Amino acid sequence: MASTAARSRDLAQLRADTPGCLQRVHFNNAGAALCTHDVVKAQQDYLEAECLYGGYETVDRYEETLQSPYTELATMLKCSLGNIAILQSATAAWMQVFYGIPFQQGDRILTGIHEYGANYIAFLQVAKRTGVRIEVIPEDADSDIDISALEESIVRGDRKPALLAFTHIPTNSGRVYNAEAIGAVAKRHGVPFLLDACQSIGQMPLDVAKIGCDWLSGTARKYLRGPRGIGFLYASDEAMSRFEPGTLDMYGASWTGDAEYRMLPDARRYEQYEKYFAGVVGLGIAVRYANELGLDWIWERVQFLAAELRTKLSGLPGVQVHDKGRVLCGIVSFSKNGVSPEKMKAALLEKGINVKPSPKSSTRMDFLKNKLPDEGVVRASVHYYNTEEEVCAVVVAVSAVS
CATH class of the missing domain: 3.40.640.10 (Type I PLP-dependent aspartate aminotransferase-like (Major domain))
Incomplete structure (x- = not known):
């Protein structure tokens, strides 16, 4: 069951291997990423x-x-x-x-x-x-x-x-x-x-x-x-x-x-x-x-998409991106003034976009030390099968929520 798509790194074929890409913009990979068809079929x-x-x-x-x-x-x-x-x-x-x-x-x-x-x-x-x-x-x-x-x-x-x-x-x-x-x-x-x-x-x-x-x-x-x-x-x-x-x-x-x-x-x-x-x-x-597919390629692709998302979200009025660190990964955390994480999740879900609220109780010391919002942050996590067009779609959707 070796994958030609994985060997070639053909993004269109990688997405074709992933049926969920046809249904959703899935930015909740840090929760549960979309399985390939072969993973589901094997089970x-x-x-x-x-x-x-x-x-x-x-x-x-x-x-x-x-x-x-x-x-x-x-x-x-x-x-x-x-x-x-x-x-x-x-x-x-x-x-x-x-x-x-x-x-x-x-x-x-x-x-x-x-x-x-x-x-x-x-x-x-x-x-x-x-x-x-x-x-x-x-x-x-x-x-x-x-x-x-x-x-x-x-x-x-x-x-x-x-x-x-x-x-x-x-x-x-x-x-x-x-x-x-x-x-x-x-x-x-x-x-x-x-x-x-x-x-x-x-x-x-x-x-x-x-x-x-x-x-x-x-x-x-x-x-x-x-x-x-x-x-x-x-x-x-x-x-x-x-x-x-x-x-x-x-x-x-x-x-x-x-x-x-x-x-x-x-x-x-x-x-x-x-x-x-x-x-x-x-x-x-x-x-x-x-x-x-190769972890080096995956890592490079994930970091690129996450950096694009952080840059675009940071340019939106009222949006704060909270990721800080010498090395950053595919998880992008943000909040928007006047919009709770749960409201943001629901609003994006209506547009076919999956994100996940991350509550204070999950990483309590980090929230206290870095003065993150008590109500939590929104976690948008990308993977290599996501696209630049999906990044733009998420940013447009976030900008419209109030």
């Missing part, structure tokens, strides 16, 4: 096979196909096959790591200003249970992580932090943290590093060796253009030698004695058996499509 075929042959029997029939996402993700992240796990969601992947760390009273978790709300709630829960402290590392003048402050925080105190946990790209803004710089500090001081790459995987090149993270979690549904209900995890060999998953079942481990179990030797120890198997098949198709 339909798998579900039909389950209906005809049975669920367990279909897993056996699709044994080779179900390995595809492991191979394709390993290619994309430049790691070994045994470092990839497929889970029910990015949240499930992230939590398998986080709740597997044996936090103790006095431990510290270091994170960033724009950390995602779901992750921060987990920090708070563990802090309540164990007495760990959460330290938020400030940003520098370019709205990137302040690496000097990070290093100073690591060496401060009577012991190293238990974890560095950072979100690569926030849900509400286009800025990209320098994950490689964080990883270099983590390696230098021997502190485990968990990177939430939900918004970066699929829109920019990622090399886990260069980043230096111990774990990287991601989702299928955003810039990878895969199905909902599927996520994945990269786990380094070193991380697996030091920490267990948060939970184990009979797929990730074997019951070997009255009081003994043995984990799988690779990252599949993080998995549970039950998952959306049709989605696993669809994920393999989606990641292969991106690999064939």
Whole structure:
């Protein structure tokens, strides 16, 4: 099911591969990007096979196909096959790591200003249970992580932090943290590093060796253009030698004695058996499509479209574009005086345009630090299959809302 369109980078054919392009101007790729026809068809075929042959029997029939996402993700992240796990969601992947760390009273978790709300709630829960402290590392003048402050925080105190946990790209803004710089500090001081790459995987090149993270979690549904209900995890060999998953079942481990179990030797120890198997098949198709297209090209195209959108929106009366950073991605956040994000979403939806309100609760510290509107911002997120004409259409539609 290799894609000629992906190999040729023919925009017209890429859009033809994407049926949703005929129906909508889809600028909600940071929420869930439009799947290709092949991704949808692969899931339909798998579900039909389950209906005809049975669920367990279909897993056996699709044994080779179900390995595809492991191979394709390993290619994309430049790691070994045994470092990839497929889970029910990015949240499930992230939590398998986080709740597997044996936090103790006095431990510290270091994170960033724009950390995602779901992750921060987990920090708070563990802090309540164990007495760990959460330290938020400030940003520098370019709205990137302040690496000097990070290093100073690591060496401060009577012991190293238990974890560095950072979100690569926030849900509400286009800025990209320098994950490689964080990883270099983590390696230098021997502190485990968990990177939430939900918004970066699929829109920019990622090399886990260069980043230096111990774990990287991601989702299928955003810039990878895969199905909902599927996520994945990269786990380094070193991380697996030091920490267990948060939970184990009979797929990730074997019951070997009255009081003994043995984990799988690779990252599949993080998995549970039950998952959306049709989605696993669809994920393999989606990641292969991106690999064939090339992440360098995708990144260049996404940044170009986002820059066009920011420039044009900034020229509209009453519109403020809120993205700040040394490196900006395909997420464009903005607000318009007198227009709530929900009203803007509804008005654009009537014109066939998809955008997403991003509330304060998703990235509370970022909203407070950068004095973003309490009612939230509008998130318009582009992908490579969007066009310059669609950018202009969105700008015209935003200008008409009052």
